[in-house]
Amino acid sequence: xxxxxxxxxxxxxxxxxxxxxxxxxxxxxxxxxxxxxxxxxxxxxxxxxxxxxxxxxxxxxxxxxxxxxxxxxxxxxxxxxxxxxxxxxxxxxxxxxxxxxxxxxxxxxxxxxxxxxxxxxxxxxxxxxxxxxxxxxxxxxxxxxxxxxxxxxxxxxxxxxxxxxxxxxxxxxxxxxxxxxxxxxxxxxxxxxxxxxxxxxxxxxxxxxxxxxxxxxxxxxxxxxxxxxxxxxxxxxxxxxxxxxxxxxxxxxxxxxxxxxxxxxxxxxxxxxxxxxxxxxxxxxxxxxxxxxxxxxxxxxxxxxxxxxxxxxxxxxxxxxxxxxxxxxxxxxxxxxxxxxxxxxxxxxxxxxxxxxxxxxxxxxxxxxxxxxxxxxxxxxxxxxxxxxxxxxxxxxxxxxxxxxxxxxxxxxxxxxxxxxxxxxxxxxxxxxxxxxxxxxxxxxxxxxxxxxxxxxxxxxxxxxxxxxxxxxxxxxxxxxxxxxxxxx
Amino acid sequence: xxxxxxxxxxxxxxxxxxxxxxxxxxxxxxxxxxxxxxxxxxxxxxxxxxxxxxxxxxxxxxxxxxxxxxxxxxxxxxxxxxxxxxxxxxxxxxxxxxxxxxxxxxxxxxxxxxxxxxxxxxxxxxxxxxxxxxxxxxxxxxxxxxxxxxxxxxxxxxxxxxxxxxxxxxxxxxxxxxxxxxxxxxxxxxxxxxxxxxxxxxxxxxxxxxxxxxxxxxxxxxxxxxxxxxxxxxxxxxxxxxxxxxxxxxxxxxxxxxxxxxxxxxxxxxxxxxxxxxxxxxxxxxxxxxxxxxxxxxxxxxxxxxxxxxxxxxxxxxxxxxxxxxxxxxxxxxxxxxxxxxxxxxxxxxxxxxxxxxxxxxxxxxxxxxxxxxxxxxxxxxxxxxxxxxxxxxxxxxxxxxxxxxxxxxxxxxxxxxxxxxxxxxxxxxxxxxxxxxxxxxxxxxxxxxxxxxxxxxxxxxxxxxxxxxxxxxxxxxxxxxxxxxxxx
Numbered sequence: 012x013x014x015x016x017x018x019x020x021x022x023x024x025x026x027x028x029x030x031x032x033x034x035x036x037x038x039x040x041x042x043x044x045x046x047x048x049x050x051x052x053x054x055x056x057x058x059x060x061x062x063x064x065x066x067x068x069x070x071x072x073x074x075x076x077x078x079x080x081x082x083x084x085x086x087x088x089x090x091x092x093x094x095x096x097x098x099x100x101x102x103x104x105x106x107x108x109x110x111x112x113x114x115x116x117x118x119x120x121x122x123x124x125x126x127x128x129x130x131x132x133x134x135x136x137x138x139x140x141x142x143x144x145x146x147x148x149x150x151x152x153x154x155x156x157x158x159x160x161x162x163x164x165x166x167x168x169x170x171x172x173x174x175x176x177x178x179x180x181x182x183x184x185x186x187x188x189x190x191x192x193x194x195x196x197x198x199x200x201x202x203x204x205x206x207x208x209x210x211x212x213x214x215x216x217x218x219x220x221x222x223x224x225x226x227x228x229x230x231x232x233x234x235x236x237x238x239x240x241x242x243x244x245x246x247x248x249x250x251x252x253x254x255x256x257x258x259x260x261x262x263x264x265x266x267x268x269x270x271x272x273x274x275x276x277x278x279x280x281x282x283x284x285x286x287x288x289x290x291x292x293x294x295x296x297x298x299x300x301x302x303x304x305x306x307x308x309x310x311x312x313x314x315x316x317x318x319x320x321x322x323x324x325x326x327x328x329x330x331x332x333x334x335x336x337x338x339x340x341x342x343x344x345x346x347x348x349x350x351x352x353x354x355x356x357x358x359x360x361x362x363x364x365x366x367x368x369x370x371x372x373x374x375x376x377x378x379x380x381x382x383x384x385x386x387x388x389x390x391x392x393x394x395x396x397x398x399x400x401x402x403x404x405x406x407x408x409x410x411x412x413x414x415x416x417x418x419x420x421x422x423x424x425x426x427x428x429x430x431x432x433x434x435x436x437x438x439x440x441x442x443x444x445x446x447x448x449x450x451x452x453x454x455x456x457x458x459x460x461x462x463x464x465x466x467x468x469x470x471x472x473x474x475x476x477x478x479x480x481x482x483x484x485x486x487x488x489x490x491x492x493x494x495x496x497x498x499x500x
Numbered sequence: 501x502x503x504x505x506x507x508x509x510x511x512x513x514x515x516x517x518x519x520x521x522x523x524x525x526x527x528x529x530x531x532x533x534x535x536x537x538x539x540x541x542x543x544x545x546x547x548x549x550x551x552x553x554x555x556x557x558x559x560x561x562x563x564x565x566x567x568x569x570x571x572x573x574x575x576x577x578x579x580x581x582x583x584x585x586x587x588x589x590x591x592x593x594x595x596x597x598x599x600x601x602x603x604x605x606x607x608x609x610x611x612x613x614x615x616x617x618x619x620x621x622x623x624x625x626x627x628x629x630x631x632x633x634x635x636x637x638x639x640x641x642x643x644x645x646x647x648x649x650x651x652x653x654x655x656x657x658x659x660x661x662x663x664x665x666x667x668x669x670x671x672x673x674x675x676x677x678x679x680x681x682x683x684x685x686x687x688x689x690x691x692x693x694x695x696x697x698x699x700x701x702x703x704x705x706x707x708x709x710x711x712x713x714x715x716x717x718x719x720x721x722x723x724x725x726x727x728x729x730x731x732x733x734x735x736x737x738x739x740x741x742x743x744x745x746x747x748x749x750x751x752x753x754x755x756x757x758x759x760x761x762x763x764x765x766x767x768x769x770x771x772x773x774x775x776x777x778x779x780x781x782x783x784x785x786x787x788x789x790x791x792x793x794x795x796x797x798x799x800x801x802x803x804x805x806x807x808x809x810x811x812x813x814x815x816x817x818x819x820x821x822x823x824x825x826x827x828x829x830x831x832x833x834x835x836x837x838x839x840x841x842x843x844x845x846x847x848x849x850x851x852x853x854x855x856x857x858x859x860x861x862x863x864x865x866x867x868x869x870x871x872x873x874x875x876x877x878x879x880x881x882x883x884x885x886x887x888x889x890x891x892x893x894x895x896x897x898x899x900x901x902x903x904x905x906x907x908x909x910x911x912x913x914x915x916x917x918x919x920x921x922x923x924x925x926x927x928x929x930x931x932x933x934x935x936x937x938x939x940x941x942x943x944x945x946x947x948x949x950x951x952x953x954x955x956x957x958x959x960x961x962x963x964x965x966x967x968x969x970x971x972x973x974x975x976x977x978x979x980x981x982x983x984x985x986x987x988x989x
Binding site: 029059080119137372 | 749815
């Protein structure tokens, strides 16, 4: 018989010299701790030079390299050209900062290297623990189901899928075409585009997402919603889901979540909340009233990598009805059959609760950060960000060259540089140029949006490194750039 | 005006003492390097004691803890109860081992902490680089599109979505109900359950996934496929996609990929390949013939955390027609609008190529591991695993108490303990008990499946730590357990 050990060379990916690996690893760790620690001392962002892009566009490597060589290439071509969201003056889109603890947790999770799908291993219990904690935070019953995802986009998709499959239990088998009518979903016009992606993916179609207009506070118009549902029912459409916003992406608006809950209940349809970042102030007593209704939802999607400042990527979804959750996704295959003992024992089958079978151990960083910081400190940090938004509003309002462009119910501030007599187009171009120069100078990184036709500078504060002075720097620089650009124009 | 810096305490998640953090971090890194290095010395797996589960089922923490306390809890309650796939004798399902380099890459990626969706930052170019390398490996043109995912399940879903939306460009807007007929997809009965999940998610319905029977080699029956397409067309169904398997989950069978390509071409429908692990031998000249046709597909889904041994989670999809890919997912929102300059410049908008907006930097570990190992070494490692499968076949065939239960075209071996005169049920129960005791003793971790009604021990070898002697240990232990269980029965 073939004796494999003598006929082939037994190779491995493990290092031939573990002490060399250890030395390089410790150097990397020191560098990364310095990188995080020194975030405030760097420019927020810088453009990528052409030679760097060329170095990242080469043929697939055939031969081996040393880890040190690989790391050198990383240090030269990757590290200096980051997105910049570790910086105290990064306020673009809605990004968290991450933390050193989160980084260490990711290192540990990667060393253990499980796939967190099914079976009997501790990582699954850590995920359940994190989900149970999240139920406490959002006021969901312990009997609810849930699963972690890469983020709220995927979490929203899982929730809407559950709503669809719960509405009609034949859909999984027969498909949408064979149910007796057109499904329709309701959400405000300010709802995140990932909800449109959800209805497109699910075969419902974007024209069957009813985008209900908002009021002056960017909250969904309840009267228009009720009218639309009435009209749709009269026309034979099948309303299956209402989506409420706990924090819209443009302005942080919170819909009237309690009223939405009662409408959904009355109509007998699923009530989902997109709380990607904006349900987190549920931690604060002063937001109890405004976020009332979160605890009434059938499902809620959220991120930890935004306002819990956990490292990318990790979000999740809670679903009140565990049976509905399971029935939406469970598939039994002979190679995954449940056993009472061994590695495949255990009841935490996350593969039955979503659309991924391979899943990394992203629960660990949430578990470690929540344990280390505790909810009381998280409450203070979230409150601090909301107070910073109010501070920025004051700075804007105290400056007659700046205009506040939308109400600020939470942590998002939209403003612009303003000069009387300039056309709408000129104002838009001017503010866009201000933003570009803010980015290019590396001083600050807000993002932008369009509000009632106006290009605005948008500051979304989910940043545990921002200090009061950072907002002063922003406002001073916007004013300086605005004046400078007007002068050279 | 409010001076924020004097009215509120400015807190952060950053450590108050960076040197304490650094000390704990280095201790963690040493522990994790030891953990990986000492994998062969541990039991593959052990059950989780009840007190550990209780420690992972407590109320959400309110107060702060030190990082050392958190780490102690991890060391006590999480680390010892891993899935076990870092071990040289873990061959369950299809899992890779990960590596120390992958762990360090995950640490670094987490320190940089980007969301890899859109804009102008180096992580996006690293992802493009990894995708371009993968095109070289699978013979896709450089003009193809692609995106990384958590794994092949999600990758398959993105491919089938693209196929569906390409078939009828009205589906995104109008939904499936409004197209003129029922979509049907074709795949062999041995196809992974994630493809069924895909058609269920997409509103097509599982009964419209035609599961075509396989031949004695577990390859799709081409004659039955052609007959089914013909019959479906005659009955007014709309064939939109054929799925080929490059490595089925049960036995590693490779469909006749080239013939499937020509059928799809003739019928004018999308040709997708699920190559989760089994397309990787495209690296080997001796598999050129068998994997012919991979390079003809419209799309291919694959994992790096399986047979490239990269740490969980990272897979991806390549799509030949970049326009079709983009048109399947792109949504333009004012808060994400493209700019020519600043952070949002750049053409690598992965948010337009999938269903996630938040995405971690999972490309880095693939980039670092491919650079460090190079394709030549990867080829040797993949060949080594295939040779190990053949060695295991020889060991099984040389032992008259063991039965080989399916052909072994690649790296998956299905066998069982056999005793003449035992009923089918008794044999199934006996082999299940053998597997349970293999797991419980911590000696080896194959998984199982059911082949023609027989419960079999299934050994899937995507493990860079396995050596020839590990398979000898497995075979000896299966034989010993089988005899022992028969004696005490």
